Amino acid sequence: xxxxxxxxxxxxxxxxxxxxxxxxxxxxxxxxxxxxxxxxxxxxxxxxxxxxxxxxxxxxxxxxxxxxxxxxxxxxxxxxxxxxxxxxxxxxxxxxxxxxxxxxxxxxxxxxxxxxxxxxxxxxxxxxxxxxxxxxxxxxxxxxxxxxxxxxxxxxxxxxxxxxxxxxxxxxxxxxxxxxxxxxxxxxxxxxxxxxxxxxxxxxxxxxxxxxxxxxxxxxxxxxxxxxxxxxxxxxxxxxxxxxxxxxxxxxxxxxxxxxxxxxxxxxxxxxxxxxxxxxxxxxxxxxxxxxxxxxxxxxxxxxxxxxxxxxxxxxxxxxxxxxxxxxxxxxxxxxxxxxxxxxxxxxxxxxxxxxxxxxxxxxxxxxxxxxxxxxxxxxxxxxxxxxxx
Ligand SMILES: C[S@@+](CC[C@H](N)C(=O)[O-])C[C@H]1O[C@@H](n2cnc3c(N)ncnc32)[C@H](O)[C@@H]1O
Numbered sequence: 001x002x003x004x005x006x007x008x009x010x011x012x013x014x015x016x017x018x019x020x021x022x023x024x025x026x027x028x029x030x031x032x033x034x035x036x037x038x039x040x041x042x043x044x045x046x047x048x049x050x051x052x053x054x055x056x057x058x059x060x061x062x063x064x065x066x067x068x069x070x071x072x073x074x075x076x077x078x079x080x081x082x083x084x085x086x087x088x089x090x091x092x093x094x095x096x097x098x099x100x101x102x103x104x105x106x107x108x109x110x111x112x113x114x115x116x117x118x119x120x121x122x123x124x125x126x127x128x129x130x131x132x133x134x135x136x137x138x139x140x141x142x143x144x145x146x147x148x149x150x151x152x153x154x155x156x157x158x159x160x161x162x163x164x165x166x167x168x169x170x171x172x173x174x175x176x177x178x179x180x181x182x183x184x185x186x187x188x189x190x191x192x193x194x195x196x197x198x199x200x201x202x203x204x205x206x207x208x209x210x211x212x213x214x215x216x217x218x219x220x221x222x223x224x225x226x227x228x229x230x231x232x233x234x235x236x237x238x239x240x241x242x243x244x245x246x247x248x249x250x251x252x253x254x255x256x257x258x259x260x261x262x263x264x265x266x267x268x269x270x271x272x273x274x275x276x277x278x279x280x281x282x283x284x285x286x287x288x289x290x291x292x293x294x295x296x297x298x299x300x301x302x303x304x305x306x307x308x309x310x311x312x313x314x315x316x317x318x319x320x321x322x323x324x325x326x327x328x329x330x331x332x333x334x335x336x337x338x339x340x341x342x343x344x345x346x347x348x349x350x351x352x353x354x355x356x357x358x359x360x361x362x363x364x365x366x367x368x369x370x371x372x373x374x375x376x377x378x379x380x381x382x383x384x385x386x387x388x389x390x
């Protein structure tokens with residue numbers, strides 16, 4: 001018997017049916033048995049899924065180039081904090097730090113990299129991957145609790161209750177928001193998980209006013225047979241990210257806009273993923289498969305704007321990376337290649353990151369800024385390709 005299944009069933013026996021978000025939270029983040037807590041072998045070709053940093057270091061290198069340009073746009077401050085949400089094993093951070101040290105020494109000098117990771121197993125992986133940068137204080141690792149403390153401090157400074165120097169910051173999240181627990185709403189109501197005869201069964205209760213308000217503002221009301229996700233936790237994380245004093249928020253993820261939902265797409269995007277195959281059954285093998293829901297970018301952008309940020313038009317990862325890499329013909333990718341075979345292999349990896357058939361069109365990029373002219377921001381390399389293509 002699956003130990004996590006038993007633990008969830010025990011909770012249901014004690015307190016009654018649980019919201020879907022609680023089920024998803026236990027499956028992914030239960031401290032001992034959750035998917036992200038158990039081990040760190042989910043990522044990469046041998047695991048269940050791979051992310052852009054698994055494909056090639058060029059993803060982090062191109063982003064390092066973009067972050068350096070953002071830093072210059074902010075007036076090259078003496079310190080800038082780059083906070084990465086859900087860094088996993090820290091591969092991306094490693095690529096950004098190493099490339100910045102090599103190519104952008106002034107930016108590297110100013111850079112302070114904070115990794116906010118909730119999984120203890122992944123934090124251990126980060127500890128060894130980034131030992132050099134952690135040891136000399138260039139990087140730091142925070143728990144989500146430490147981050148909320150820091151965000152509360154920023155807000156207190158903004159409202160004049162404490163004094164502190166707030167350096168500009170960039171908050172970055174790749175495939176973070178799609179891994180956060182969501183509520184699920186169908187025409188029958190808000191989904192609850194019950195247990196009967198050792199099996200999970202779906203039941204429905206009246207949606208909360210918060211869920212209904214979310215659907216009214218940012219999504220659609222599901223019709224018979226449809227389901228939509230309500231990402232209340234994502235809202236909370238975006239609010240915290242966007243509360244920075246001055247700087248940028250960059251979110252890259254699978255996702256959609258409300259317009260696409262109105263056109264009938266992206267209604268029900270919940271997926272379970274195991275060994276690179278996707279199923280729509282999240283109740284199988286709890287804790288042994290990843291569960292994700294695509295990101296509602298309309299909601300994220302609206303929240304950023306509510307926190308005083310200016311948002312740029314949503315673009316694809318393909319447009320974003322092409323914009324950053326085209327000026328030097330993706331030299332960042334080929335720097336370590338000595339032989340033609342190595343160049344050919346890297347060219348394929350780059351193609352995978354950029355082209356529609358690979359990851360280029362399935363991922364969207366949201367850039368939000370605060371305290372810088374929106375016109376200047378729209379000229380950033382990563383946004384320029386999409387602007388010209390319009
Ligand atoms: C799909 S993985 C993406 C990892 C990495 N960004 C990448 O692209 O390879 C999602 C990550 O978010 C982390 N995570 C989930 N909720 C979190 C939270 N509240 N605070 C910090 N990290 C969290 C998970 O442990 C996991 O490492």
